[in-house]
Amino acid sequence: MNSYPHLFEPLDLGFTQLKNRVIMGSMHTGLEDRPWHFSKLAAYFEERAKGGAALLITGGFSPNRAGDLLPFGSKLMSQWQVPFHRKVTDAVHKHDSKIVLQILHAGRYGYTPLNVAPSAIQSPITPFKPKELSASQIESTIRQYGRTAKLAKKAGYDGVEIMGSEGYLITQMLNERTNRRTDEWGGSYENRMRFALEVVRSIREQAGDDFIVVFRLSMLDLVEGGSSAEEIATLARALQQQGVNILNTGIGWHEARVPTIVTSVPRAAFVEATARVKACVDIPVVASNRINMPDVAEDILASGKADLIAMARPFLADPEWVNKAQEGRADEINTCIACNQACLDHTFENKRASCLVNPRACHELELQYTPVTDAQHVMVIGAGPAGLACAVVAAQRGHKVTLVESRDHIGGQFNLAAQIPGKEEFHETIRYFNAMIRKHNIDLKLSTLADEALINELKPDHVVVSTGVKPRIPAIPGIEHEKVISYQRLLSEKPPVGQRVAVLGAGGIGFDVSEYLTHEGKSTSLDASAWQKEWGVDVNSTTAGGLAVPELHPSPREVWLLQRKTSRHGKGLNKTTGWVHRAVLKMKNVQMLGGVEYLGIDDQGLHIRVTRDDISEERTLDVDNIILCTGQESVSELYQQLESVAETSNFDVHLVGGAEFAGELDAKRAIRLASELAASLN
Numbered sequence: 001m002n003s004y005p006h007l008f009e010p011l012d013l014g015f016t017q018l019k020n021r022v023i024m025g026s027m028h029t030g031l032e033d034r035p036w037h038f039s040k041l042a043a044y045f046e047e048r049a050k051g052g053a054a055l056l057i058t059g060g061f062s063p064n065r066a067g068d069l070l071p072f073g074s075k076l077m078s079q080w081q082v083p084f085h086r087k088v089t090d091a092v093h094k095h096d097s098k099i100v101l102q103i104l105h106a107g108r109y110g111y112t113p114l115n116v117a118p119s120a121i122q123s124p125i126t127p128f129k130p131k132e133l134s135a136s137q138i139e140s141t142i143r144q145y146g147r148t149a150k151l152a153k154k155a156g157y158d159g160v161e162i163m164g165s166e167g168y169l170i171t172q173m174l175n176e177r178t179n180r181r182t183d184e185w186g187g188s189y190e191n192r193m194r195f196a197l198e199v200v201r202s203i204r205e206q207a208g209d210d211f212i213v214v215f216r217l218s219m220l221d222l223v224e225g226g227s228s229a230e231e232i233a234t235l236a237r238a239l240q241q242q243g244v245n246i247l248n249t250g251i252g253w254h255e256a257r258v259p260t261i262v263t264s265v266p267r268a269a270f271v272e273a274t275a276r277v278k279a280c281v282d283i284p285v286v287a288s289n290r291i292n293m294p295d296v297a298e299d300i301l302a303s304g305k306a307d308l309i310a311m312a313r314p315f316l317a318d319p320e321w322v323n324k325a326q327e328g329r330a331d332e333i334n335t336c337i338a339c340n341q342a343c344l345d346h347t348f349e350n351k352r353a354s355c356l357v358n359p360r361a362c363h364e365l366e367l368q369y370t371p372v373t374d375a376q377h378v379m380v381i382g383a384g385p386a387g388l389a390c391a392v393v394a395a396q397r398g399h400k401v402t403l404v405e406s407r408d409h410i411g412g413q414f415n416l417a418a419q420i421p422g423k424e425e426f427h428e429t430i431r432y433f434n435a436m437i438r439k440h441n442i443d444l445k446l447s448t449l450a451d452e453a454l455i456n457e458l459k460p461d462h463v464v465v466s467t468g469v470k471p472r473i474p475a476i477p478g479i480e481h482e483k484v485i486s487y488q489r490l491l492s493e494k495p496p497v498g499q500r501v502a503v504l505g506a507g508g509i510g511f512d513v514s515e516y517l518t519h520e521g522k523s524t525s526l527d528a529s530a531w532q533k534e535w536g537v538d539v540n541s542t543t544a545g546g547l548a549v550p551e552l553h554p555s556p557r558e559v560w561l562l563q564r565k566t567s568r569h570g571k572g573l574n575k576t577t578g579w580v581h582r583a584v585l586k587m588k589n590v591q592m593l594g595g596v597e598y599l600g601i602d603d604q605g606l607h608i609r610v611t612r613d614d615i616s617e618e619r620t621l622d623v624d625n626i627i628l629c630t631g632q633e634s635v636s637e638l639y640q641q642l643e644s645v646a647e648t649s650n651f652d653v654h655l656v657g658g659a660e661f662a663g664e665l666d667a668k669r670a671i672r673l674a675s676e677l678a679a680s681l682n
């Protein structure tokens with residue numbers, strides 16, 4: 001019997017059936033915006049349909065120009081667009097999966113000066129103040145939702161999802177925070193929810209009954225002035241009455257100051273909000289947010305808290321997620337680690353989405369792992385993220401691969417990242433690579449130092465040097481003092497650390513290390529209830545918006561995070577996650593010092609000169625330890641040696657990952673370039 005019986009139970013919607021309980025949730029990839037990208041979009045969806053998802057939801061398409069997320073953003077409003085969408089629906093239907101088009105009107109979140117909203121109130125995250133919709137514009141917008149649904153049906157979609165969460169137009173209509181109207185669309189909750197219900201009516205009227213209508217309902221707004229539990233339940237029942245087939249979960253507006261999907265959010269952290277809505281209705285309800293592995297999904301369904309599971313990013317990471325779970329191969333799932341680095345960060349930078357752990361995502365036609373006819377022997381030296389990706393892709397294509405690692409374990413810098421509270425998911429990537437090493441019969445040689453003698457003995461056709469990085473040791477007088485610890489030694493050997501600590505370097509690793517130093521005990525990312533208390537989340541929405549007073553966990557030590565730059569700390573962190581790291585360190589009272597010059601280290605502590613507004617002041621931080629997070633340098637001596645004998649050797653030599661370029665040491669780049677290299681080895 002399958003280990004996940006609830007996950008693989010079909011669902012009968014009356015006029016149509018879903019083959020299992022897994023939905024690929026909506027994710028804007030950047031391929032939706034231009035018709036000439038629809039072949040790529042079709043290939044992307046086809047892989048996920050082939051991979052077993054029962055129902056796929058597209059990225060958001062606006063019903064009209066005023067609803068654009070970005071200027072010239074994705075819309076479905078004219079007949080000429082239908083044939084492009086046909087490519088997508090035909091590709092999905094080849095694999096017994098269903099697909100619905102998400103209709104998303106951005107309202108005041110539209111990143112355009114033409115945006116509109118129930119009231120002319122600017123959002124805190126967009127630069128444009130919206131124009132207030134007139135009553136007749138509201139009525140035409142409702143008709144346009146119906147028009148989009150009708151066009152979607154013509155294009156072969158099995159239904160639509162109405163985006164009614166995350167703070168977009170429908171949510172703006174529902175809440176007094178954004179709706180101050182005094183006409184029949186504002187005031188009482190009955191008036192404020194009329195727009196959502198009219199949208200459903202218009203869609204049913206124009207697209208008919210044999211058409212799936214999913215409504216993504218904001219089950220927890222996480223903003224002041226958001227909906228109460230009673231209002232959410234009233235809306236859920238009214239939507240059911242109006243003919244919605246499935247209620248999907250939305251958590252948090254984009255302007256919320258509580259993280260909802262980043263890696264430090266515990267798995268299934270918001271499922272109680274879904275269960276609360278499920279208890280009010282008879283139609284199927286979908287759980288979402290930070291569900292990335294089949295055991296978590298199965299537990300939710302088995303406990304009766306939801307009827308379906310939606311995952312978006314996990315399908316970028318692994319299109320075959322469903323088939324692997326069904327075939328008892330869950331250990332082969334390439335798990336989404338919720339880093340946002342290649343997906344949402346790209347979307348917010350207006351770039352095509354992809355995935356840090358799967359660079360083929362949204363590049364299915366461009367990056368292909370074609371089986372080889374003439375297998376070669378590929379020797380990969382270094383089993384960090386770049387070496388692992390290269391070894392696995394080469395082996396998957398049919399090459400004979402030997403992977404050599406000097407340590408007694410694989411994973412490189414990912415092992416260090418996994419030590420940070422809130423980054424436990426990085427263990428999953430290492431588990432995945434271990435499973436792939438076994439599956440593809442990669443000859444893994446641990447605790448082995450690769451040198452010319454070993455290469456001559458193994459006689460490979462290709463040598464890939466991915467020997468990674470070492471911490472940069474800055475030239476500060478006293479740097480050899482016993483107080484000084486590199487981040488690498490701190491996280492791998494875990495030496496005792498004193499009560500007062502200075503962290504040098506405020507890049508991604510300086511922030512991570514500061515989080516490590518200011519937490520004690522079990523990571524709240526592994527305990528949903530503790531995490532909710534820490535962030536002030538009231539999943540029962542007993543207060544409007546579901547916000548409670550946060551319960552702070554004080555840091556066990558005093559930490560200073562120092563940088564030489566005078567710019568804001570954490571300015572270079574990623575867009576969708578950087579604010580969370582800054583908020584955590586603020587909660588932990590970490591003292592940020594910029595414009596610092598390091599003068600020396602001795603028994604007294606760290607001597608610095610701080611310059612601010614042209615005024616310099618010398619200080620001594622009486623610290624017990626100094627942790628170096630001052631960047632990395634490439635470890636590439638072996639490559640240089642091999643290059644020098646390249647003309648006389650019988651193998652090609654390649655360099656990837658941090659060993660090639662430590663300046664932008666970043667796993668996304670390392671895995672992508674290593675995968676591309678492996679895809680090209682012939």
Ligand code: NAP
Nearest residue numbers: 474505506507508509510563564565574629630631665666
């Ligand atoms: P980084 O971002 O380059 O930061 C190192 C910091 O050290 C610099 O910002 C620099 O700041 C300082 N520094 C450099 N040379 C120095 C010197 N000689 N003396 C004193 N200070 C010096 O690198 P990182 O923090 O090691 O992170 C590496 C990469 O890992 C990042 O680029 C990122 O892609 C990835 N990462 C990201 C995250 C995340 O986003 N949360 C977490 C971990 C890792 P000043 O010159 O201003 O002092």
Ligand code: SF4
Nearest residue numbers: 336339340343355356
């Ligand atoms: Fe998940 Fe990170 Fe990949 Fe996005 S980039 S899908 S968050 S692993």
